Amino acid sequence: MRAIYATRGGGDDPLANLEIGERPVPDPPPGFARVRVTASSLNRHDLWTLQGVTGEPITFPRILGCDVAGTVDAYGPQTPETFPPGTPVVAHSLITCGRCEACLGPDETLCQHFAILSDGPYEGTLAEYTLVPAANLFLLPPQFTDAEAACLPTAYLTAFRMLFGRARVRPGDTVLIQGAGGGVATAAEAIARLAGMRVIVTSRDATRRQAALARGAHHAVETGRAAAGEILGLTAGRGVDAVLETVGEATWATSLRAVRPGGTIVVAGATTGANPKADLARIFWRQLTVMGSTMGSRAEFAALLRFAEVSGLTPMVDSVVPMDQAPAAFRRLAEGTALGKLVVRIAPQPR
Ligand SMILES: NC(=O)c1ccc[n+]([C@@H]2O[C@H](COP(=O)([O-])OP(=O)(O)OC[C@H]3O[C@@H](n4cnc5c(N)ncnc54)[C@H](OP(=O)(O)O)[C@@H]3O)[C@@H](O)[C@H]2O)c1
Ligand SMILES: [Zn+2]
The missing domain is CATH 3.90.180.10 (Medium-chain alcohol dehydrogenases, catalytic domain)
Structure with missing residues (x-):
């Protein structure tokens, strides 16, 4: 599959670590779903990864991207289906252990094993397919394009x-x-x-x-x-x-x-x-x-989607660019010239 990834982190010119190329299609493990990505937005987090600044140690090459909108493609073994394959979705991008005191309490963002997509052991969303915990899938809000929805999970x-x-x-x-x-x-x-x-x-x-x-x-x-x-x-x-x-x-x-x-x-x-x-x-x-403050809980993501529905919130998108123009979008992010979110179109909008 085509993917946008960091070949390494750090160096004098971190944007030179950015590459677009082929990576293997991932198989979802138990508890995970594979999403066919249609839109993914850029975050400063992607620049930190290119600079080698990461919360957890990571391995390279590493697919970038924390945010995903797309359609459900497949589930891992013994994984209850959150939505049928083909359903348009957006994913909460936080991955927690589900077992620690924080995860069993009201605020899983305090999990000691907290990671976001593209961090720790997890590949990111700037690719044709990505893996997310099945429990992190939410229906793509009908009032949003997939590009707008892809702005929600991080920013x-x-x-x-x-x-x-x-x-x-x-x-x-x-x-x-x-x-x-x-x-x-x-x-x-x-x-x-x-x-x-x-x-x-x-x-x-x-x-x-x-x-x-x-x-x-x-x-x-x-x-x-x-x-x-x-x-x-x-x-x-x-x-x-x-x-x-x-x-x-x-x-x-x-x-x-x-x-x-x-x-x-x-x-x-x-x-x-x-x-x-x-x-x-x-x-x-x-x-x-x-x-x-860091990211938000699953309950807060659900509350954000409800807030968007009743308030008419529309994510502010600077531009939507095809995959091969992602390097220029990364440059704009680094220079701080974007106004709102930069979105990468990975595949045509699902509906
Ligand atoms: N904790 C979390 O969960 C979380 C989640 C998302 C982002 N973040 C972090 O939050 C920060 C913001 O990220 P972002 O993607 O929204 O945007 P960003 O591209 O990092 O820009 C943030 C703001 O910084 C201002 N800025 C940049 N350089 C400046 C300078 N030299 N002097 C004064 N102002 C400057 C810009 O304002 P003007 O150009 O308008 O002046 C811009 O609005 C990043 O550090 C990111 O890592 C954290
Ligand atoms: Zn935990």
Whole structure:
């Protein structure tokens, strides 16, 4: 089968590790389903893999991609069929052990053996076929194209959990979303707006700030030293209730200064570096909560799909490119010029 994979991780030019070629069609083991992939979206995670930065040690070549929409193709031995073969599906991309205390409790994202597709021992989704736990399959929401659905499992689920599972914001609250162009940031912006929050985004780029305002963000502020003061001005000096932080070092100081006393900063990424000045005095004096967030549980994925159905949420797709143009899409992801999600078309849409 054709696949997009990393030949190795690291080196001076990580994008040179990207290759498109033939890989064997995988056989599903017990508990797994094989999905015939039609659309898969790119994430910063794929760039980390090309850079050799992985949560668990991985072997190469490694098929990239965490997100998949497609049709059910086959099941492993002794695996109850979640949906009949041929059914259009989207997959929750988290794989957990199912046996540990976390898995048996309410939040399996805390599993010690947690992995996402393309991580640890699991191949990714940028291929004609991919394997996912049968229990991770969900019906492709009928209101979405497969390309839109392929945006949900990583970026949209991460944003959904940051807002509701972690920050626990409510309608009427003000949230600051750092970065107006990234996959998680555009997802958070759309979800927060539809859930009745006041949304402030930051971006380095004037066009991206304008686009955010046109989509319905209440305010768009230029990233940089003056941002915190501007945000305090927009909130009558009070500060925002919650900050969604995925940019890291470039925006951390603004996050700490723009949040209200007692407010929350949820961190799910650090694209520009993971070690900003912590400013502990500010954290304790203003009684801030800083919390991490990663992906989301199966129940949160189901809740996201329900939210999308009732709210009219539509994932923001920058573009859908054929497999042979994936290297250019990876370059755009690395340069940060995409607006929303980059999707790779693997096979024609199922319906
Ligand atoms: N924990 C999880 O489960 C999880 C899930 C998904 C993603 N992530 C992580 O979250 C981060 C975001 O990923 P993503 O795919 O949404 O997008 P991304 O391509 O990493 O971009 C994120 C944002 O960073 C901003 N940015 C990039 N370079 C910058 C710089 N030098 N200065 C200021 N801002 C800069 C961009 O904003 P502007 O260009 O608009 O300024 C963009 O909106 C990544 O680090 C990723 O690994 C984590
Ligand atoms: Zn577990």
